[in-house]
Amino acid sequence: MDQRFEGTPKAEIRVEGRRLSRSKVTNDWGSQLVWEITRNGQVVATVPARANNEYTHEHNTPGQYEAVLKMFKYEGYAKDTAGNFTASKLVEVSNKLSFTV
Amino acid sequence: MLHIGYEKVPMCSGHGPTRRSFLQAGSAGLMGLSLPAWMSLEASGAVDKSKQQIRNCITIFLVGSPGHLDTWDMKPEAPAQIRGKFKPIETNVPGIEICEHFPLMSRMMDKVALIRSLHHKTGATHENGQRWMMTGHEFNADSMKPHSGSVISRVFGNKGTLPASIVLPYKIGNTGAGPLHGQSAAYLGSAHEPFFLGADPAKSDFKVVDLAPPAGQSEFRLNSRRQLLTQIDDVQRRADTNSEVGRDTAYNRAFNLLTSPEAKQAFDLTQETGDIQDRYGRNTLGQSCLMARRLVERGCRYVTINHFDTVFGISCWDMHADGGGLNNTYADYENLLCPQFDWAFTALIEDLTQRGMLDDTVVCVLSEMGRTPGINGRGGRDHHPGAWTNFMAGGPIRGGQAIGSTDKTGSRPQNNPIEPPQILASIYHAMGIDLETTMMPGPGNRPIRLIEAEPISQLFS
Numbered sequence: 001m002d003q004r005f006e007g008t009p010k011a012e013i014r015v016e017g018r019r020l021s022r023s024k025v026t027n028d029w030g031s032q033l034v035w036e037i038t039r040n041g042q043v044v045a046t047v048p049a050r051a052n053n054e055y056t057h058e059h060n061t062p063g064q065y066e067a068v069l070k071m072f073k074y075e076g077y078a079k080d081t082a083g084n085f086t087a088s089k090l091v092e093v094s095n096k097l098s099f100t101v
Numbered sequence: 102m103l104h105i106g107y108e109k110v111p112m113c114s115g116h117g118p119t120r121r122s123f124l125q126a127g128s129a130g131l132m133g134l135s136l137p138a139w140m141s142l143e144a145s146g147a148v149d150k151s152k153q154q155i156r157n158c159i160t161i162f163l164v165g166s167p168g169h170l171d172t173w174d175m176k177p178e179a180p181a182q183i184r185g186k187f188k189p190i191e192t193n194v195p196g197i198e199i200c201e202h203f204p205l206m207s208r209m210m211d212k213v214a215l216i217r218s219l220h221h222k223t224g225a226t227h228e229n230g231q232r233w234m235m236t237g238h239e240f241n242a243d244s245m246k247p248h249s250g251s252v253i254s255r256v257f258g259n260k261g262t263l264p265a266s267i268v269l270p271y272k273i274g275n276t277g278a279g280p281l282h283g284q285s286a287a288y289l290g291s292a293h294e295p296f297f298l299g300a301d302p303a304k305s306d307f308k309v310v311d312l313a314p315p316a317g318q319s320e321f322r323l324n325s326r327r328q329l330l331t332q333i334d335d336v337q338r339r340a341d342t343n344s345e346v347g348r349d350t351a352y353n354r355a356f357n358l359l360t361s362p363e364a365k366q367a368f369d370l371t372q373e374t375g376d377i378q379d380r381y382g383r384n385t386l387g388q389s390c391l392m393a394r395r396l397v398e399r400g401c402r403y404v405t406i407n408h409f410d411t412v413f414g415i416s417c418w419d420m421h422a423d424g425g426g427l428n429n430t431y432a433d434y435e436n437l438l439c440p441q442f443d444w445a446f447t448a449l450i451e452d453l454t455q456r457g458m459l460d461d462t463v464v465c466v467l468s469e470m471g472r473t474p475g476i477n478g479r480g481g482r483d484h485h486p487g488a489w490t491n492f493m494a495g496g497p498i499r500g501g502q503a504i505g506s507t508d509k510t511g512s513r514p515q516n517n518p519i520e521p522p523q524i525l526a527s528i529y530h531a532m533g534i535d536l537e538t539t540m541m542p543g544p545g546n547r548p549i550r551l552i553e554a555e556p557i558s559q560l561f562s
Binding site: 001002003004005006007024025026027028029030031032033048050051072074077078079081083084085088090 | 204205208270271301303304305375376379380381382383384385386387409410411414415416422424428429430431432433435436437440441443444445479480481
């Protein structure tokens with residue numbers, strides 16, 4: 001029997017300088033949880049977030065950054081020829097925050 | 102004192118079994134002690150109630166089999182086509198490293214004993230490995246062997262209204278090579294079949310199939326039916342055949358489950374807080390682990406969690422990357438399988454610890470086999486019973502150690518090779534069962550040992 005995720009995970013993130021922190025995730029699917037950091041719309045870091053509630057961004061390139069927490073949503077095991085999921089993917093589960101370096 | 106199930110076999114006091122006591126035990130078996138006979142022994146005080154004080158066991162069975170080189174026996178010095186994509190991380194036990202996708206488990210390695218030299222020599226099918234690891238035997242349809250939970254049920258019985266052995270969430274179905282998965286009571290009889298939940302506890306409409314009265318039937322009506330069936334069973338019992346006695350017991354078990362508020366509560370995860378449900382993970386494995394804790398807390402002795410009931414058409418550990426029905430890849434391990442396992446397993450250990458239950462609960466993580474050291478041309482790994490890693494925690498298990506090792510490529514055990522029957526013997530021993538004195542009725546009711554193997558001594562030293 002394949003698993004089907006129900007409900008919507010939610011978490012709140014905060015930022016102090018470069019230090020990001022997160023709340024517990026409610027309705028937690030237990031799958032991969034990552035911080036996704038973007039700059040000028042480009043992903044510059046995807047960092048595991050499950051084991052720690054905090055993450056300090058160390059990139060020194062000046063600019064406006066945006067952070068969000070994402071969790072892997074399983075929608076079926078279909079893959080492309082490279083072995084990557086086609087329908088299943090990381091989805092946003094938190095508010096988005098901006099910070100400046 | 103020698104025991105056959107609960108029955109004490111008379112012996113010269115304190116000097117071990119005598120030839121006469123063995124003969125008595127043997128003749129009891131040969132004459133075929135029926136269930137009522139066992140029960141009458143219990144009623145007459147011949148049953149040793151102290152034997153009921155064994156520990157509980159929760160087994161998580163990773164159907165499909167994780168690649169040992171990608172999880173708990175990493176070889177970072179091996180060539181890329183062997184070491185794979187993932188990196189090892191340190192744990193809280195110096196010298197023991199595991200996969201980076203088990204960060205929470207790495208913090209509690211002091212509670213876990215890895216067994217890195219498991220292997221078996223029969224075929225590389227899932228079913229071969231399931232039979233070995235569920236029963237401690239390889240067998241065919243003519244010589245079925247009982248699941249370890251059925252052995253516990255037969256020898257130690259129920260503690261309350263819950264069955265002694267429960268399988269969550271589903272029984273193993275199609276894994277490719279036949280129906281013999283080792284999850285039946287075999288010659289121990291239907292009364293000791295595991296109770297299969299048959300539903301996904303992570304679903305919002307979760308309902309235990311056997312606990313839901315048929316539509317339109319009240320509990321009063323069920324009780325009336327039970328009385329009627331009791332009368333029918335009384336008639337049947339006069340015929341005095343073992344199969345009918347077994348069926349009687351199965352009926353009783355079903356009715357106890359249908360009508361017992363305690364049983365219904367045990368399966369009701371809504372009685373847990375949202376926080377604890379989140380901590381286990383709102384997925385099938387996570388909620389099965391939470392349910393397992395509730396079940397052992399309420400009297401179930403042996404819970405088996407099948408992490409997946411098939412290997413076809415789903416995301417599971419069977420990482421062939423074949424582009425078709427067995428198209429699991431590193432992407433499944435990284436995004437879904439390892440994180441869900443890490444989250445659920447560590448929640449279970451934490452929860453048992455916080456409730457003071459870990460000393461009385463043995464937790465085992467088992468699988469059928471390992472996966473090939475060499476990555477195949479599609480980026481996956483195929484079946485490899487030549488070496489793999491499983492692990493145990495809880496009860497008297499000494500955590501913080503890795504027992505045995507494999508060679509440089511993870512192809513075969515390098516030292517201390519361990520075979521599946523030793524795992525079963527270790528589980529029974531960890532539960533507090535004296536394998537030298539505890540026996541069960543085997544085929545033809547002859548008394549036999551629970552398993553013909555010795556426990557792995559390092560687990561307990």
